[in-house]
Amino acid sequence: MxxxxxxxxxxxxxxxxxxxxxxxxxxxxxxxxxxxxxxxxxxxxxxxxxxxxxxxxxxxxxxxxxxxxxxxxxxxxxxxxxxxxxxxxxxxxxxxxxxxLNKQVSIGAGSERIRVALRIVPDEDNPHAVLSAQDEFGAQLGEARTAPSFKLTTASAEAWIEAGYPARVR
Structure with a gap:
């Protein structure tokens, strides 16, 4: 009181x-x-x-x-x-x-470095995450929508890059 x-x-x-x-x-x-x-x-x-x-x-x-x-x-x-x-x-x-809500990993070295970021969108009706890749100069290489539970690791980022940056990731 x-x-x-x-x-x-x-x-x-x-x-x-x-x-x-x-x-x-x-x-x-x-x-x-x-x-x-x-x-x-x-x-x-x-x-x-x-x-x-x-x-x-x-x-x-x-x-x-x-x-x-x-x-x-x-x-x-x-x-x-x-x-x-x-x-x-x-x-x-x-x-x-x-x-x-935001994670990132870097893949590669030197001029081949790619930054992969995961941004979780905690929307009440439609929670999701956005996976994006940029080169060392900040140019967008790819973007994908995924589940908010997606685990961003070096291995998952490499697999996404090797698959050609598909727009949907499971």
């Missing part, structure tokens, strides 16, 4: 919301920081939520105030640090997702 009164709770959070700078609630054009009671212990936590998102990007412990009962109030340096940290968390999540 958080210790923000209903009057302090924003009716909606979007980019048009006015900036707020209160001891337990800060908002700018992109982020909202809330200091909340930590349900797991006697301490406090802070959540950082990007406007328009249902879940916070970051939740972490928050410092106790001098009285050792109440939280330290939010301030400008703390808010900016929280924004930087939350942005970094989102960036890492994006990098992880990109790595899961």
């Amino acid at each position: 958080n210790d923000i009164s209903p009057a302090q709770q924003p009716a909606h959070e979007d980019a048009d919301s006015a900036a707020i700078q209160e001891p337990r609630l800060w908002r700018d054009a992109v982020w909202t920081a809330r200091v909340i009671k930590n349900e797991d212990d006697d301490g406090w936590a802070v959540s950082m939520t990007r406007h328009g998102e249902a879940e916070p990007a970051l939740v972490g412990p928050w410092t106790m105030g001098r009285d050792k009962k109440n939280p330290k109030p939010l301030d400008t340096p703390a808010f900016h640090t929280l924004v930087k940290t939350a942005n970094e968390v989102l960036r890492r999540h994006e990098q992880q997702l990109h790595a899961q």
Whole structure:
């Protein structure tokens, strides 16, 4: 349960919301920081939520105030640090997702090097993957649609190249 009164709770959070700078609630054009009671212990936590998102990007412990009962109030340096940290968390999540959805291998050597890439398209209705091959200068040599479960390995890439880059790969 958080210790923000209903009057302090924003009716909606979007980019048009006015900036707020209160001891337990800060908002700018992109982020909202809330200091909340930590349900797991006697301490406090802070959540950082990007406007328009249902879940916070970051939740972490928050410092106790001098009285050792109440939280330290939010301030400008703390808010900016929280924004930087939350942005970094989102960036890492994006990098992880990109790595899961994109793979590549290089085949050959020197001027004969071919880069084969697999890009998974996680479409709810029609998930698939696109296999593509480019020469060392970036010219497209072939492209094929395949199942999202296709395993891109050196051997599977070589087999596709040797088969003449067929448009469908199983």
